[in-house]
Amino acid sequence: MDQTDRALLTDLFTTAVAAADPLRALAAHLPPRPKGRTVVIGAGKGAAQLAAAFEQLWDGPLSGVVVTRYGYGCPTRTIRVLEAAHPVPDAAGLAASAALMQAVQGLGPDDLVVALVCGGGSALLPMPPGDLTLEDEAALNRALLASGAPISAMNAIRKQVSGIKGGRLALAAAPARVVSLVVSDVPGDDPAQVASGPTVPDATTRDQARALVANWRIALPPRVAAWLAGDRGQAPDPADPGFARCETRVIASARLSLEAAADRAQALGLPAVILSDAIEGEAREVARVHAAIAREVAARNRPFPRPVVILSGGETTVTLRGQGRGGRNSEFLLALALAAEGTPFAALAADTDGIDGSEQNAGAFATGTSASRLRALGQDPAAQLADNNAWTAFDALGDLFAPGPTGTNVNDFRAILIR
Structure with missing residues (x-):
């Protein structure tokens, strides 16, 4: 050439990459300071850089934790940066999911949770539901990646086999206000699809997820298929009152x-x-x-x-x-x-x-x-x-x-x- x-x-x-620079993208979308605490959570391949930029821009005390892919971390002052495997989840991701859940426990209505979400978070936030294991969730990811299904179909299925995706992380933060600042890596920029929407629910049902598996002929691991065939642990309904104080903004996109x-x-x-x-x-x-x-x-x-x-x-x-x-x-x-x-x-x-x-x-x-x-x-x-x-x-x-x-x-x- x-x-x-x-x-x-x-x-x-x-x-193109500079147009999605974290500092530039966040500057116009900072929420007002709360009366109470500010807790930052996040997941994705650019989560550490988003966290560092947020610290630079935020005028006030804060704490929090984000997870990114191995080798994608960067220095931060207050926000903890954890690293885990991508595209197939590992034990470090399991620990990171628990850390994010723990960070939003015990918050009140005067507190603010800022969720910094970008692509890659689906694999970085494993939390197998019920009696499923990390290996089950890893096997699910491998099956989805090999299927050729679009990202929207993969994420719809992931949300039904998770304890943190599909808005569950936001529900865990209630009654705090939750502001999700999303860097979109999905066609159409639906924030509920980015990182399988840990803080953003959508209306996809368990029946629809099962239909996607059939339509794309996805060879699910037997234990995951058994879980999906039942009705336990369905993804939260967007109309759940726990989402009443949630706000979502797409701050950068393709x-x-x-x-x-x-x-x-x-x-x-x-x-x-x-x-x-x-x-x-x-x-x-x-x-x-x-x-x-x-x-x-x-x-x-x-x-x-x-x-x-x-x-x-x-x-x-x-x-x-x-x-x-x-x-x-x-x-x-x-x-x-x-x-x-x-x-x-x-x-x-x-x-x-x-x-x-x-x-x-x-x-x-x-x-x-x-x-x-x-x-x-x-x-x-x-x-x-x-x-x-x-x-x-x-x-x-x-x-x-x-x-x-x-x-x-x-x-x-x-x-x-x-x-």
Whole structure:
């Protein structure tokens, strides 16, 4: 890839991430100081950075605890930062869930709870209900991640198999006022879906969760399936009086970040279009649609005239078929490289939190020559895609994109440049 194109695409990613910077996002959404205590809780890949920013902005005493992914912590003055496993929960996450629950115990109506919630919190807050164990919840997460189901379906199921998600953490804080400040990483920016809504309930029922399992043919672990088949521990109803003093604000999102990237491209003299900030679906299928648009622009100067930067966001999924290494953004790019082979484009797809799945890269770069370059290295790009092995492919090309943890999370960022 031309270094100028690589630098431009990196610049647009950096701009998108900066638009979701915790300090900038929180500054306009601080609640008024309470008469009583201020307790901060939080979960997600950017929770530590949100906590540090909140401490910097808050004029008054506070205490609290947040949980983030291993390696994603940062220094804070008062708020404790715990770290746990992602995307499959571990014992540290179990302890963190208990710590958050404990932090909101014994509060009164004059107290304020500020919940700092962002993507990744679902795995970081395990709390198996009834007689289920941590291993049961971990097995559920593995089954959901392998299913190809959209994040909304996965979270609807998680909320029915939890003691903390689906608004339960907010109910535990009653009668204190609860203000949830949410960095959205979900298509449509429904705050109840971010981190499976520990402080934000939704109306999805147990019957609907069971229907989602059937519709997506999710192979639930037997003990989880038995729990879901019963009626114990259903997720709270949003009409529960315990939510009467709860308020929710989305403070950063994919929409705002994509708009910032589009403005940056325009300032650099390149027209930009945003296809959508809420694209879902199988990564390789979404890639084929993007490839068709790129081919049309390159060959016929429509639906957008060249030059153009085509931007999109949302959250794709990957149905595991093989045994390879990769994430949804690198899989998107390998499929794009195959479907638009020979087309003069340069692309970057990356997760705005800095991690694409379970690897240490956020995503990768691709061009219309990526597939042929792989073949020159003795690799079959189609076989790599079939084995979900996109990370290995882009590693061989030297085209992985690894900015490190960004401190925020507004989901996938995709940019396709056609000169």
